[in-house]
Amino acid sequence: MHRGLIAPGALAVAFLLPAIPASAAGASPGAPGIGDPYYPAYGNGGYDVSHYDLRLKYRPDTDRLQGTATILARTTRDLSRFNLDFLLDVGEVRVNGAKASFTTSGEHELEVTPERPLRKGDPVTVVVRYSGVPSQQQAYGFTSWHRTPDGGVAANEPEAAWWWFPSNDHPLDKATYDVSVLVPDGTQAISNGTLQSTRSRLGWTRWNWRSAQPQASYLATLAVGRFDVTTGTTESGIPVVNAYSRDLGAHDGAARASVERTGEIADWLSEYFGPYPYDALGGYVPNTDTGYALETQTRPFYSPRQFADGSNVSVVVHELAHQWYGDLVSVRGWRDIWINEGFARYAQWLWSEHEGEGTAQELADHVYASRPADDPFWTVRPGDPGPENQFHLAVYDRGALALQALRNEIGDTAFFAVLKGWPRKYAHGNASVADFRRYAEEVSGKPLAALFDTWLYEPAKPSAPAARAASV
Ligand code: ARG
Numbered sequence: 036m037h038r039g040l041i042a043p044g045a046l047a048v049a050f051l052l053p054a055i056p057a058s059a060a061g062a063s064p065g066a067p068g069i070g071d072p073y074y075p076a077y078g079n080g081g082y083d084v085s086h087y088d089l090r091l092k093y094r095p096d097t098d099r100l101q102g103t104a105t106i107l108a109r110t111t112r113d114l115s116r117f118n119l120d121f122l123l124d125v126g127e128v129r130v131n132g133a134k135a136s137f138t139t140s141g142e143h144e145l146e147v148t149p150e151r152p153l154r155k156g157d158p159v160t161v162v163v164r165y166s167g168v169p170s171q172q173q174a175y176g177f178t179s180w181h182r183t184p185d186g187g188v189a190a191n192e193p194e195a196a197w198w199w200f201p202s203n204d205h206p207l208d209k210a211t212y213d214v215s216v217l218v219p220d221g222t223q224a225i226s227n228g229t230l231q232s233t234r235s236r237l238g239w240t241r242w243n244w245r246s247a248q249p250q251a252s253y254l255a256t257l258a259v260g261r262f263d264v265t266t267g268t269t270e271s272g273i274p275v276v277n278a279y280s281r282d283l284g285a286h287d288g289a290a291r292a293s294v295e296r297t298g299e300i301a302d303w304l305s306e307y308f309g310p311y312p313y314d315a316l317g318g319y320v321p322n323t324d325t326g327y328a329l330e331t332q333t334r335p336f337y338s339p340r341q342f343a344d345g346s347n348v349s350v351v352v353h354e355l356a357h358q359w360y361g362d363l364v365s366v367r368g369w370r371d372i373w374i375n376e377g378f379a380r381y382a383q384w385l386w387s388e389h390e391g392e393g394t395a396q397e398l399a400d401h402v403y404a405s406r407p408a409d410d411p412f413w414t415v416r417p418g419d420p421g422p423e424n425q426f427h428l429a430v431y432d433r434g435a436l437a438l439q440a441l442r443n444e445i446g447d448t449a450f451f452a453v454l455k456g457w458p459r460k461y462a463h464g465n466a467s468v469a470d471f472r473r474y475a476e477e478v479s480g481k482p483l484a485a486l487f488d489t490w491l492y493e494p495a496k497p498s499a500p501a502a503r504a505a506s507v
């Protein structure tokens with residue numbers, strides 16, 4: 036064949052190729068991480084989940100969890116395969132009804148290859164059948180599934196989902212949830228949102244929970260054990276469901292005296308942050324010795340240790356403040372943790388002020404004065420603390436100090452307008468520290484870059500304490 040004709044001939048063939056679907060030609064694997072610089076492997080690329088339906092069975096005696104996750108998602112690009120984050124043993128995966136092949140990789144990746152590539156923008160239904168003993172699964176050397184004498188509980192930040200359901204595990208991908216858990220009669224299953232129903236049959240009881248508003252995967256929680264469940268209603272009409280392990284021993288009274296005030300606290304916080312954003316509310320206290328509490332959406336997790344010295348309403352204020360600051364408006368990336376913790380701590384200071392136990396200014400002055408300039412506390416930058424210092428006390432205390440400095444700079448009227456406006460502006464979404472600075476500048480009409488630098492980004496003790504406002 037004449038050489039000169041080869042190229043044009045090939046071109047003509049290429050031109051006719053559109054007979055092959057674009058999805059097959061252009062599809063490539065979805066990223067194994069969503070692109071968070073602190074945690075490159077967390078979350079996944081290429082799709083967006085709208086709903087998780089988790090139908091589970093759990094045996095407290097053996098800690099065995101089994102079930103089916105049905106995940107409704109939409110692709111954001113052509114995909115030859117995609118990842119979920121998960122640790123338990125997978126028996127079968129189906130994508131749009133057809134069996135898909137799967138394999139595991141990395142610390143917590145489940146790689147799914149559908150029979151046919153997926154086209155950008157298409158709805159996709161993923162069914163994952165699985166089982167395992169969550170307390171025996173580790174990633175990076177730890178487990179977030181806390182075994183209790185009568186069951187277990189999944190609660191940690193940022194990692195909690197891998198031990199009980201496959202997910203796109205990053206706050207950027209929020210979704211609604213139905214969590215249905217079968218447990219032996221006499222045992223309770225506690226999760227987020229509203230208890231739709233319970234049904235008993237053959238010695239097992241099914242607990243059906245629904246989270247009707249979008250929720251980040253780390254804010255989904257499951258606890259199984261013997262709980263005492265209490266109910267109430269807030270002034271504004273939100274139903275409150277709390278649950279206490281029947282095994283809290285000496286901590287039982289203090290736990291109830293604190294968590295039973297959930298409705299009252301949510302009403303009080305709504306005066307600062309705007310209406311409570313969800314249709315369900317509560318708290319639960321399983322019998323674990325975990326050191327932290329967690330703002331699991333609508334129903335925070337509290338450890339009995341929080342109540343070791345007696346009632347602790349302050350921790351309830353903290354976790355409920357997160358319902359607006361953290362849950363309704365979530366971090367864009369984990370480096371933005373200050374937009375959660377700085378504000379939840381500041382809410383505790385406002386509560387202290389309300390209770391006549393010291394004003395926010397007094398508490399700010401105390402944090403400033405009690406730590407000398409050479410205290411390593413001041414080397415942590417709350418605006419970008421690094422993954423190793425994500426929950427360092429500086430993110431909380433210096434983080435709240437930064438808010439007191441902001442309050443003094445822009446005055447009470449603008450400050451409280453910012454506190455109330457922010458959750459509405461970014462409701463059910465994500466935002467960064469820079470977004471918050473821009474918003475505070477917009478509301479107050481003041482440039483704030485220098486103030487944010489001093490209080491959130493300088494790895495040193497600011498030279499002057501948060502100055503008091505002249506008068507507002
Ligand atoms: N957001 C939680 C709180 O402040 C902190 C969770 C800390 N997590 C941890 N593994 N230490 O209430």
Ligand code: ZN
Pocket residue numbers: 353357375376379
């Ligand atoms: Zn917190």
